[in-house]
Amino acid sequence: MAEPMRQMHLNCFMFGLGHHEAAWRYKGVDPTQLSDIRYYHRLAQMAERAKFDSIFFADGLAGGKGYVNFFEPLTLMSSLAGVTKHIGLIGTVSTTYTEPYNLARYFASLDHISKGRVGWNIVTTGHAAAALNFNRDAHMEHTERYERAGEFLDVTTALWDSWEDGALVYDKAAGVMTDAARIREINHVGKWFKVKGPLTIPRVPQGHPVLVQAGSSEDGRAFAAKYAEVIYTMQTEIGEARQFYQDMQTRLVAAGRSPGQLKILPGIAVIIGETEEEAKEKEWRLNELSSLQNGLRRLSTLLGRDMSQYPLDGPLPELPDASEVNNQQTIYKVYVDLARRENLTIRQLIHRTAAGRGDLTVVGTPLQIADQLEKWFVTRACDGFNIMPPYFPGGLEDFIQHVIPELQRRGLFRTEYTGSTLREHLGLPRPVNRFAAVSSN
Incomplete structure (x- = not known):
């Protein structure tokens, strides 16, 4: 059978x-x-x-x-x-x-x-x-x-x-x-x-x-x-x-x-739309409603460093390996790897993770x-x-x-x-x- x-x-x-x-x-x-x-x-x-x-x-x-x-x-x-x-x-x-x-x-x-x-x-x-x-x-x-x-x-x-x-x-x-x-x-x-x-x-x-x-x-x-x-x-x-x-x-x-x-x-x-364009428009509208201040606070908490002291349109600063941090190692690694792999700026990383916080x-x-x-x-x-x-x-x-x-x-x-x-x-x-x-x- x-x-x-x-x-x-x-x-x-x-x-x-x-x-x-x-x-x-x-x-x-x-x-x-x-x-x-x-x-x-x-x-x-x-x-x-x-x-x-x-x-x-x-x-x-x-x-x-x-x-x-x-x-x-x-x-x-x-x-x-x-x-x-x-x-x-x-x-x-x-x-x-x-x-x-x-x-x-x-x-x-x-x-x-x-x-x-x-x-x-x-x-x-x-x-x-x-x-x-x-x-x-x-x-x-x-x-x-x-x-x-x-x-x-x-x-x-x-x-x-x-x-x-x-x-x-x-x-x-x-x-x-x-x-x-x-x-x-x-x-x-x-x-x-x-x-x-x-x-x-x-x-x-x-x-x-x-x-x-x-x-x-x-x-x-x-x-x-x-x-x-x-x-x-x-x-x-x-x-x-x-x-x-x-x-x-x-x-x-x-x-x-x-x-x-x-x-x-x-x-x-x-994020779902009847067309791909409609779905992307929803994502854009949600990101436009996001607070950069809250995004920076979220990023700073996860990475254990005050991100507001770095240029928003610049890359992440040098950061320790995930195994060396005492917070959430999995999320930390996901954020850092994503930013490095796709060469994201701090602003882009905030937007990319606004919907799923790293997922x-x-x-x-x-x-x-x-x-x-x-x-x-x-x-x-x-x-x-x-x-x-x-x-x-x-x-x-x-x-x-x-x-x-x-x-x-x-x-x-x-x-x-x-x-x-x-x-x-x-x-x-x-x-x-x-x-x-x-x-x-």
Whole structure:
């Protein structure tokens, strides 16, 4: 029997009013919606009708003076779980500025509330200013953050396994609610954490919430090979994306896992027009609405140097290698490589990254965009995409109304949900409970 056609996975990256930094000024965008939960309900339901695998919410732990993103992801996801039935809900929480026990409880609660539709986007926090909001004087070094994150994952997943399936028995006649033999302390003692357990919440529908990771540094790749089930990655060139894809498959096997246990979704900002000229006009209008001051602030934060002291129409100054910086190494490298490769001025770099903040930006007709997505997908540069509309709701509506039907016509994307959990949407296995596996031997 012929193997079913491989289908791409699509995640919608929900980010405030849109991914372009001037989204809030664009025609048809109402900035006052940001504090209205009904706005997020409408966007989530729109993405669900289009059969997206999931929606994703980023987070930051240090306040800026420019763009506003608003709600904390887990609080928001709890509300969205009540107004959706199928779509996955993925939220960001830092391993550097929280504790495993708290986080395990948050996501276990959400997975039960959503009936198995939750994922955790694992970050170590790249912005050094976050330290000043958490009773610290300095940000932890990059390698140490990943070391802590590894132990954090070991503890968190053990806590999710501290209840076996079937531990809740509800035997009214015997007066027994739980089978105590199926609930275990984890008794973890390590360099960073000391946690007894068990968790206060029974095992979740998915076994574990889906583990998502964003980061392509050496530390990030090693971490992903061991723990991640989805990677949000940043590549702007297809050859580079294929190399990353192959590298991760090799690392996955070396870590004792199979390629099907990891889905790679590069971020793509899409600006769509009925004609290529119309799409380019949209991009131009959005860039014209951008604030150069905000763009310089964004660039300065990412590169760790005040860019306002250099000529706007000149090149980037000499900068250290990405491995030497203590902020977000992946984004840093993407920005510097893009500027060097295309000989961009500082002004041009600001405009080129205004829509995707370093992710690939595709500008064109629905057919041109579908062609690009198909090329990346069928040549194994990815397993799908993290879609980043330039503005909401219009940019998402354009993608849903014009690109998704073309992908469906080509047999590349689902027309209906066939599962009920996020793991089922992604084709990921339900994790075996490590303690149950030991006790059954």
